[in-house]
Structures are given as C-alpha cells and as structure tokens.
Amino acid sequence: MASVNFIYRSHKENAPLKVRLQDKDVNNDSYQFEANTKIHTSKEFWNGKLKKDKNGKLKDGRNLENYSVLPVRLLSYQKLSGTNLGSQLNEINEKTKNLENFILEKYEQDKPTKENKEWLKSIIKEYYTPKVEKRIYPTILVDFIDFYLQDMKAINELKESKRKRVNTTKNKIIRLQAELNKTYRITDIDDYFKADFVSFSTKYKYSQNTQSGDFQRIKTICKHASKKGLQVNDVIFETDFKITKAKSPKIYLTYEDIDAIKKAELKHDYLENARDWLLISIYTGQRISDFMRFKSDMINTDESGRKFLKFIQQKTGHEMYLPIRSELIDILNKRNGEFPRQISDQKYNDFIKEVCKVAKLNSICEGKKRICLETDKSKATKYDYRDVLGKFEKWELVSSHIGRRTFATLNYSKISTPNLMYFTGHTTEKEFLNYIVLPDKDKANRAYDSFANMDANKTKQRTLEVVRNDAVNQ
The missing domain is CATH 1.10.150 (DNA polymerase; domain 1)
Incomplete structure (x- = not known):
C-alpha cells in the first residue's frame, strides 16, 4: 500500500520540505517518487527530539506550552492550538495532510509506472497551480x-x-x-x-x-x-458595418424658461420637490443617477470657507468636487440644509413635465416624445412604447437629461471646455459637444465673443504695463 512521507533534507536552517511516495510492485520490490513541496519550516522545528513524561511535561522540567520548538512527528501535541507552538504545528499538519491526500488520490487515478520518475513533480505542480478548465461558450x-x-x-x-x-x-x-x-x-x-x-x-x-x-x-x-x-x-x-445614427433634435432650458420654472405656482408638495431637483440638475450638470443621491453629508468646506459637493460619479467612477453655487444654497436652505426627497427616475420624469406645464413652457419644439402604439392602453405591453419624432409643446419633451444639457449649453464658452467636461464627466470633446444644443452659428458667435474678450484683456494688460513704465521713468 502506498505511503507518503515528508522529509527535511536541507543543510539550511529554513527550507521547504520534500515529499516521498513509496510503494511496492507485483514482485514486492519497493520503489519511490520524490519531489519538492512549498511547505516551509525550520530544521530545528522539524528535527526536534522532545519527549514528554506521564504528566505532560518535558523531561528537562519545562512546561510544554512554554516550549517554542516541537517536532512535527509529535502529533499528540496538536491540543496546544492556543499557543504559538501549537498554531505552528497545526498549520504544518494541515498543509502536509492536504498534500498527502491529493497525492494519494492522484496516484490511485493515474497508476504511474515506477519508471515515471517525473510523475510526482507534475502532481506537485498541479497542486500548487491547478489547471483552469476552459470555459465552453455557446455559439448561438x-x-x-x-x-x-x-x-x-x-x-x-x-x-x-x-x-x-x-x-x-x-x-x-x-x-x-x-x-x-x-x-x-x-x-x-x-x-x-x-x-x-x-x-x-x-x-x-x-x-x-x-x-x-x-x-x-x-x-x-x-x-x-x-x-x-x-x-x-x-x-x-468593418467600420461601415453599422446602422448610421440620425441627427436627433434636442432641447434645453433658456434663462427665461428657468425663471418661469422658479416662479411657477405649484399646488402640490411633490411638484415643489421635483422642481428643486430639476434646478439642482441645472446648477450641477450631473446625471440623475448622481444628483438623486446627493445628501448634505457630501458637502465639504475647505480652509478658505468654500463649499464643495464631493461624490463619486456612478457611471464613470470619477471623484467629483463641485463648487456649491448660491442658487444651490438657496434650495438647501428651504429644508434646513438638506436636499429634496429622493424619488424614482420615472416619477421624476413625470413630475418635471407637470412642473414645466404649470410654468407654461408651451413653445412648439421639434423632438422625440414617448408614446404608446397600442390604442387600448390597458392592453399595452413594454414593447408598445416608442420615442416618436414630431413637433410638441416644450414641456412635453422635458426629461431627466434636460438639466444636464442646459448646464452644458448655457455655460459653453463661459467656462473652458476642459472644466465643463470635468463637471459633466464626459471623456471626449465629441461626446461633450453632443450636449451643446446651440445652432452652429450661435456656437461660432460665442467663440467669437470669447476671443474678443481675450484680445481686449491683452490690450488692457499692455496699456497698464506702458502706464506703469512711464510712471517709473518720471
């Protein structure tokens, strides 16, 4: 019957154990396999020669539990699991026992010939670096x-x-x-x-x-x-193997729209709550998955007394520090420094449409509105709703993304594009510019004004420098 033994065969004070499997062939001749393990121990620990008397004490009189060296072969000392010595012994015993069981199981399965001297080495390698079964994927x-x-x-x-x-x-x-x-x-x-x-x-x-x-x-x-x-x-x-996107009309809220939303006389608290979330989205430029999680404990004040909203964007994982604008502080002050009640995405979309309808955002705009294709809505399924392109009153086209588009559009050219992209969380300028709803002519006009302001500031700076030099010369 095959047996497994572990041996310390190094001259070093600390080394890995060797493992030896021994068995006999049909002629009763002994043979063995030998290989290195990754079970490390010390020569003193493994080869210690200690004996205990009938009272459980070492012959030299020291208490067993105070002795720091113990041979693994004294398995009866496993009861000392509460001591450093017992813990070390249990760890070695567990490692050797697990490896022994693995070797014997593989030996029974493989039945290697005694000439196959590399067999045990391959088994040890498999034990420490198990083969990962290749996953079979379906082709449908x-x-x-x-x-x-x-x-x-x-x-x-x-x-x-x-x-x-x-x-x-x-x-x-x-x-x-x-x-x-x-x-x-x-x-x-x-x-x-x-x-x-x-x-x-x-x-x-x-x-x-x-x-x-x-x-x-x-x-x-x-x-x-x-x-x-x-x-x-x-x-x-192939890059042209695709369905080309159609240019989709988008809307944003003008300053006049925002003022009308602020002044709208709302009869219900749930609409007041939704209005404040809409304004928060306009002032922060964040996705609903982020701004609807805002809480007062996210507000941080720096050494200069400036307040920032600190959070992790859910989609990008970016850590954000948003300056808290005065308009946002006004909203928080309505609830003693707290944000509005959180609501579901669907309710938010429904409620802000009501808010904008009360605010009389009735101008006709081209856009997409979600409608039910089934005439009998009681029979409608989730497959019966579509976003249909057409001309509708502006309030009908309002959705959770409008605050984000409004933030990007109103601040375009007023704040540098890299800073705006930081706030919105866009990683490419192409993605960011999709949120700018202005016609190309308006974009060009804003860019022109920005360059004109830069030139005016440079001229002013040069004038100041000339005046300063003249004053020094006098």
Whole structure:
C-alpha cells in the first residue's frame, strides 16, 4: 500500500520540505517518487527530539506550552492550538495532510509506472497551480449573451444600466427569431442579419438611433466572442458595418424658461420637490443617477470657507468636487440644509413635465416624445412604447437629461471646455459637444465673443504695463 512521507533534507536552517511516495510492485520490490513541496519550516522545528513524561511535561522540567520548538512527528501535541507552538504545528499538519491526500488520490487515478520518475513533480505542480478548465461558450447568439454578461460582471464592467440595455437587445433578437422561425448563430451576424434586423425594427417603429444602439451592442458581443476563441464573421470588424445614427433634435432650458420654472405656482408638495431637483440638475450638470443621491453629508468646506459637493460619479467612477453655487444654497436652505426627497427616475420624469406645464413652457419644439402604439392602453405591453419624432409643446419633451444639457449649453464658452467636461464627466470633446444644443452659428458667435474678450484683456494688460513704465521713468 502506498505511503507518503515528508522529509527535511536541507543543510539550511529554513527550507521547504520534500515529499516521498513509496510503494511496492507485483514482485514486492519497493520503489519511490520524490519531489519538492512549498511547505516551509525550520530544521530545528522539524528535527526536534522532545519527549514528554506521564504528566505532560518535558523531561528537562519545562512546561510544554512554554516550549517554542516541537517536532512535527509529535502529533499528540496538536491540543496546544492556543499557543504559538501549537498554531505552528497545526498549520504544518494541515498543509502536509492536504498534500498527502491529493497525492494519494492522484496516484490511485493515474497508476504511474515506477519508471515515471517525473510523475510526482507534475502532481506537485498541479497542486500548487491547478489547471483552469476552459470555459465552453455557446455559439448561438442569444445563449452567448448570458455568458457575455457574466464575463462583464466578473471584471466589474457590468453596471445595471448596461445589463438592462443588453437584455433589451437580446429580447429583440428572440422576437426576431420567433417571427422568422430561425436561430441566429454568432457566425450568422452579417449583412443578411443586418437586413433582417432593420426590417424587423422598422416594422415595429423603433427609431433609427435605437436600431443603431442595438446593432452596436450586437457587434460588441460578437467581438467578445471572437476574443474567447469562437468563430465570427469578419464583417463585424468593418467600420461601415453599422446602422448610421440620425441627427436627433434636442432641447434645453433658456434663462427665461428657468425663471418661469422658479416662479411657477405649484399646488402640490411633490411638484415643489421635483422642481428643486430639476434646478439642482441645472446648477450641477450631473446625471440623475448622481444628483438623486446627493445628501448634505457630501458637502465639504475647505480652509478658505468654500463649499464643495464631493461624490463619486456612478457611471464613470470619477471623484467629483463641485463648487456649491448660491442658487444651490438657496434650495438647501428651504429644508434646513438638506436636499429634496429622493424619488424614482420615472416619477421624476413625470413630475418635471407637470412642473414645466404649470410654468407654461408651451413653445412648439421639434423632438422625440414617448408614446404608446397600442390604442387600448390597458392592453399595452413594454414593447408598445416608442420615442416618436414630431413637433410638441416644450414641456412635453422635458426629461431627466434636460438639466444636464442646459448646464452644458448655457455655460459653453463661459467656462473652458476642459472644466465643463470635468463637471459633466464626459471623456471626449465629441461626446461633450453632443450636449451643446446651440445652432452652429450661435456656437461660432460665442467663440467669437470669447476671443474678443481675450484680445481686449491683452490690450488692457499692455496699456497698464506702458502706464506703469512711464510712471517709473518720471
């Protein structure tokens, strides 16, 4: 019967143990395998020769629990787990026992020949660096999407908003498959799939921008599949394999709109609460996922008495320090320094529309409004709502993003673009400029005024320097 022993065979004071497996062949001849382990100990600890008397004391009279050196072979001393010595002994025993069990189990499975001297070394290597089983990914697209989400979660790149968007896209593919009675594999994502997807999306009145976002997610998922070794169609790597976005009209609140919102006579407390959140979003430029979490304990005062709002942006993970403007202080003072009550995203969107309607923001604007396609709303499902382009009264187009767009638009050219991008959390200027709702001519006029002010300041500075030099010469 095979047996495993651990041996200290180094001349050094501290070294790893060796392990030896011994057995006999059919002729009763002994043979053995030997290899190094990663179990480190000291020569004194392993080779100590101590004996205890019937009273549990060492022969030299010292109490066992006060003795700092003990040989591992005295396993009866494991009871000393409360002492440093007992702890060390238990640790060594646990490591050797676990490795012994692993070796014997593998020996029974592999049944290596006695000539295979490298067998034990390979087993020790496997013990300390276990093989990671290769994950088997499905090749059907909708099945792979679940694995994609798991992978993104494993590397902390799956926010709740992303998970919802991906699952929405997945559900559309499932509906498309059911309608066409076909199953799409990852290798099927090509121009024919694109045609099917566009036809389906158009039939059910999904906007071009919604189609573009869904299609981009599908491409991203397929690229992930390629990284995992699955076969994909090369077309997914082509830049023109996409659904082009349509330019979507956006609105923002003018200074006159903001003044009307402030002065609106609201009859309900929930509208007053929503109005203050809307104003907070205008003064801070933050996403609803961030500003709706604001609390008074996020306010910090520096050594100069300046107040800042300190928080972590949920989407980007950036640490933010927002200067607290006087308008924001006025809102906090209404509630003894506290922010308004938190409400859900859906209620916020509904309530600020009511606020803007009371404020009489009735000008006709082009934009997208979410409507129900089902005439009988009692039968409507989540698939029956669409953002439809048209001309509506301004209050109907107000949503949670309007505060952020208003902040970026009203402060464009007044605050430097890098500073504005810091406040909004945009990482590229292209993304940031999408939030600027001004026509190109207005943007150019603002840029012109900024350059004119810079030139005027330089001229003023040169004049002051000349006057100062003349005064010195006199």
